[in-house]
Amino acid sequence: MKTHAAFLALLLCVVFPVSAQNGMNANKKAVINSVENHSDKLIEISDKIWAHAETAFRETASSKLLADYAEANGFTVERGVAEMPTAFVATYGSGSPVIGILGEFDALPGISQKAQPVKAPLEEGKPGHGCGHNLFGTGSLGAAIAVKELIKSGKLKGTIKFYGTPAEEKYFGKLWMAREGLFDNLDVCLDWHPSAETVADVQSSLALVDFTVEFFGEAAHASADPWNGKSASDGLELYTTGMNFLREHIKPTVRIHYHIQDGGQVVNVVPEYARVWTRVRDTKREGMLEVYERVKKIAEGAAMMAGVDYKISLVSGLHEVLVNRAGGTIMQKNLELLGPITYTKEEINFAKKIQEATGKPQIGMDSEIRPLEETKEHPGGGSTDVGDVSWVVPEIRLGVTTAPKDTPWHSWAVVACGGMSIGHKGMTYAAKAMGMTIVDLLEAPQKVEAVKEEFRERKGNAEYEAILPDGPPPIDGE
Structure with missing residues (x-):
């Protein structure tokens, strides 16, 4: 019986080599x-x-x-x-x-x-x-x-x-x-x-979109005459605060990240410029784009509240x-x-x-x-x-x-x-x-x-x- 089995195995290897099997x-x-x-x-x-x-x-x-x-x-x-x-x-x-x-x-x-x-x-x-x-x-x-x-x-x-x-x-x-x-x-x-x-x-x-938001204000002495300044960093902080409040009202599949690249240079100057890099993601491109539009409106609102100008620049996005x-x-x-x-x-x-x-x-x-x-x-x-x-x-x-x-x-x-x-x-x-x-x-x-x-x-x-x-x-x- 063992001899027959061994012969059959050998035959299979000849007819159907191991690599083909x-x-x-x-x-x-x-x-x-x-x-x-x-x-x-x-x-x-x-x-x-x-x-x-x-x-x-x-x-x-x-x-x-x-x-x-x-x-x-x-x-x-x-x-x-x-x-x-x-x-x-x-x-x-x-x-x-x-x-x-x-x-x-x-x-x-x-x-x-x-x-x-x-x-x-x-x-x-x-x-x-x-x-x-x-x-x-x-x-x-x-x-x-x-x-x-x-x-x-x-x-x-x-x-x-x-x-x-x-x-x-x-x-x-x-x-x-x-x-x-x-x-x-x-x-x-x-x-x-x-x-x-x-x-x-x-x-x-996850689909994503990368963009920067810049805020443009007017510099002034932070103690002597801050009323003459318009703080770009106020705009930035209001923007990030708005995004953080938005987190409660987005789907669990969405992710929002940001990195403050420039929030002002010294403490005694009302900053005239600020910049934040933002990224929005979702599992579907359509959902990502919907949140992107909402975040852009938050940037607009933040600039209005701070009395500064703003600019959104697309970096890139992924499918x-x-x-x-x-x-x-x-x-x-x-x-x-x-x-x-x-x-x-x-x-x-x-x-x-x-x-x-x-x-x-x-x-x-x-x-x-x-x-x-x-x-x-x-x-x-x-x-x-x-x-x-x-x-x-x-x-x-x-x-x-x-x-x-x-x-x-x-x-x-x-x-x-x-x-x-x-x-x-x-x-x-x-x-x-x-x-x-x-x-x-x-x-x-x-x-x-x-x-x-x-x-x-x-x-x-x-x-x-x-x-x-x-x-x-x-x-x-x-």
Whole structure:
């Protein structure tokens, strides 16, 4: 009986090789091999970007590292696209399908950190990669290179485009790229983001609008003749007070944030100028715009009460992500093929020390591959300019574990993990998962069509228009 069973197992392996049984075909194996072959260089690039830690529109060295490596691997690179010196597009192949991959590389101010599990700035007050974008851009490029090699060898047909997208954390560089039509010729686009878990991402994000409100008054001596002054900061305070009273009367899905950028310079002068940066979010663009209009009226009322003038200036705005479950399903199957990331004892100890330092349960890493989630009508979380891309072209999204469970995001803890092996493992895993998903798309045109059909259904008659002021990106902005 055992002999018969063994013979049957051998026969199955001959007729249906293990790779065919589990879906890991030759092209997907080639993707994995490619990422592993390039891994040393990818980690080197990621670590250099981590060390540079360049913020919005200042990512000169980081952008160059990625663009140069794309060029060295046979891509045609167009630099400085959409009037942004650090934005670029790297292209290889010809014809359809045309698949895009997004890559980010900007850091966050003020959270510099060494690659160690206790808070210790690399350079006090300097930026750090608290969202893991050093991993994001590099991992995406690793996937693009793996697919490029298959196209070059004749194993796949189509075009692969890698997008170097700057300033996601502040100015949202993809908006200008979308306005320039740089995503218009894509059939499907992919992105990934560092996370505390590994998921095929089928959740939306929050739409937002960014704007500044300036108040203009008249200066006077704050003690000798304050009656001759008109306080711009009075206008600002009345404005923020009005927004805070509004919070009781908005839906739970709405978020309002503000940052006072200038409230006056000295205490003995009635300030003639004040400025506040405001952000309104909601799970749906329509809800966000409704609150935006109310907040603008609050600014007008505040200026009237203070007897000052005011000016509202749009900075930019984001669309919520248009979810694509057909694409998510393809990605999910590849995560299941790859299985969870495994960690060494040293990496788990590092993770637990991070959790201890941030007051979280010391449970280590979470890279379990769970079933594809149901899409929520009103998700929590943040916002991303990937949302705008998703209204132009179907977007397949991925989150991969690069930090311990419950780690505070945009913090020193994420910076620490992004500069060592926990982050490196997540980055190379993401490159494999995205590359394998692109293999599915290029091998099976019907899968591309299914993704595009869902996109058309979800988008309906909506016309995409970037929420941007006229003119070029604020390269020299504050």
